[in-house]
Amino acid sequence: MLLYFRDNFFNAGKTVILNEDNVPVGEVDLRSAFGSALDVFGPDGRQLYGGKFPMLSNKWIVMDGSGGERGLLRYRMSFLSKRYEYERYGYGVYEITSPAFSREYEVLDEKGTRAASFERVNSWYESSAYRLTAYAADIDPYEWVAVVLGMHEIEKRHRQSGG
Incomplete structure (x- = not known):
């Protein structure tokens, strides 16, 4: 499955998720400009996943639509x-x-099997946009959206802290 999605400059508001035919198939809600949290919605408008930083941590928690933890994303040196x-x-x-x-x-x-791949497809003056290709059926492509945007949030925190 191929999906396109983006962040916003001010880290708040809703952005659309598109498929390879440029048809909306979901939405990302970047909840607040003052915190790093998001929700991922499917084509029917139902919340499928969410993501956030735990208190005083640089690890990103991915949750299902009801708030249960699904996984943890962390940076490796x-x-x-x-x-x-x-x-x-x-x-x-x-x-x-x-x-x-x-x-x-x-x-x-x-x-060592490829589960997904993604790339940034925006130019340097635009907010980050990604093209995601999900290969494995064991993890929902919309969950990968929460993971990729979590990785983006971790990178923003590293840049802001100077490291």
Whole structure:
């Protein structure tokens, strides 16, 4: 499944999720300009996933539509690449990697099988936009939207803190 979605400059408001035919298939609600939390809605308008930082943490919690925790995204130090891990409770750990100056990311499961890939598709003066391709059926593509935007939030926190 192929999905396109974006962030907003001011980290607040709703943005549409589009499929490969440029048809709206969901929505992301970036809840507040003062905090980092979001909700992901499906084509029927029902909340499917959410994401937020726990108090005093740089890890991103992904939740299902009723608020139950589904997984945890964390940054991993790496010298010549960008690296994250998404621990999907009950499924295992997915490694998210990208070469140092690339805008393309690969998501591999513990067996090294590609579960998803995504890339930033915006220009430098626009808010971040992503194209996500989900390959594996074990994790919902809309859950990957919450993970990718969580990764984006972690990167924004790193830039703001100077590291």
